[in-house]
Amino acid sequence: MSTPAAPGSVVGKPPPGRLARLGRGSGWQGFFFISPALVLLGALLVYPVVWTVRLSVDKGRRQLEPHEFVGLDNFKRLLTDDRRFLDLSEFPPSGALINNLRWIVLYTALCVILGLAIAVLASRVRYESLIKAVIFVPMAISATAVAMIWLFVYSPDPDQGVLNAALQGINSGFDPISWVGREGTVNYAIIFAYVWASTGFAMVVLSAALKGISTEVIEAARTDGATDWAIFRRIQLPLLSLPIAVVTVWLIINVIKVFDIVYVMSGGGPSGASEVIANRYFIETFDGGKGGYGAAMAVIMLLMIIPIMAFNIRRFRSEAVTR
């Protein structure tokens, strides 16, 4: 890597003509500019990932270091013998892995649908920027704060929690529910809190894409008597398919790693009902000191993300072609 090739023979698209000639000997200079980044990335990302993969096939209990190779034992135990990670013994299956899948489906779908609906609806009213700001603000705040805001909404005491109070207002015989204290409701309660926090992202991206659609096409359709629904369904939605895919991929990558909101709102409880992979990882590794076991979970997260990364790079390439 250290032998500077002749200028112009660079992989990819070299700066043409004069620039390349003037950049004589700049091969070294290029490496000089990227070297701080390469050192940090090597020490803090690349080497650690390799180390984590090594640790995942190790007992790794002492000092979070490899000391006893155990093959795929950690993975075998995670997938067959750890009820908090994956429990297939009864229906419906449960555990952190199943919950993460539930998060991927519900959270992603709700964020995209709500974000799209708000972007489209808001584009038709005068107070568009106001409504978009209201939806977007939670994007700026910490998941820890979002957790506090929603724990208070979900409070089982109807003199504190607005959700129970509202339900009691509708039906005075309503028995207050401990939304995050019950196994049946805790996941949906936390997922909705996080949807509340992330919908703004989907909305902003889709709204920007919506503004990019030529108004002439829509006006023409309208003159031809197309209804609003037809315009949305036949013109806007197909043209938004790429931005929708982008947002979906981003949300899925994000939610595979979901941690803060679960850690603060329920800690994975009650009795493991709301566990997610990142929370199990944190507890086993840093509370339990089981480095190898935790590393195996990190590797599973990595394996879940790689297909999505492959999809993303393909898109990156196809976009470069069309540009």
Added chain:
Amino acid sequence: MAVVETAATPRTTLSERLVGWISRTPVHIALVVLALIWLVPSVGLLVTSFRKRPDIAASGWWEAIGDLDFTIKNYSSVLDAQNMADAFLNSLFIAVPSTILPLMIGALAAFAFSWIAFPFRDTVFLAIVALMVVPIQAALIPVLKLFRELDITDSFIGIWLAHTGFALPFAIFLLRNFFITLPRDLIEAARVDGASNLHIFSRVVLPLSVPALASFAIFQFLWVWNDLLNALIFVQNPDQRPLTVTIVNLQSAYGAEWHLLSAGSFILMLLPLLVFFSLQRFFVQGLLSGSVK
């Protein structure tokens, strides 16, 4: 956020506009309901943060809005007794270098990836972009081990380095995508005049890239300020804990003491909200350029 072009619609009579408004009533109702779902939770906690402790237990915050019987004692007690004032400074002390370091190192690298020819340039760039999706969980254990060996777990250096390393792929990606849009003639002209790469970087590229630099800086600052996971792992000295960790500790120590948790949460949210409302344009730009090219 783009301002809507409503001026294009032709002038119509009052009755026509009235019909239009009424036919859009379902849209208005839907938007108002959504706005309420987004506002009520935060407003509830905000009102609660100004209520006296016995009042919070006795009645709902929605009954208290008209009372005007508010106090700022919750804020003074979390700031003093719960060390939130120190935690606020710690958060700043963590977030500022954790923003500047990746910004500088990332800009240097992004400049080389855009305007200097060197072997394997695009391959290295693609490899760095691919690192963007590595979950930090796949790096935390070895990085912690490394910091223990370097004996920096008891200082801020560890968390600065961790945030810098984890942010670099995104920084390089975002800044490079901006740098390559700068006019080629300008940079070639500077080269012809004999300017060094370092000179071109600092005198030509950086001044022209303020919007992109600001977008990344704001994005990264908020990311670090709001971070809990890295802080839990890399800040091991109790005197150096940031706001996020302090609030989580408050919650586990006292349970649902909402007069403390509500005030603490708003102290945590204060700076992000200020940044958001004053610099919303850059924030949204950063978000858009990071996701859709």
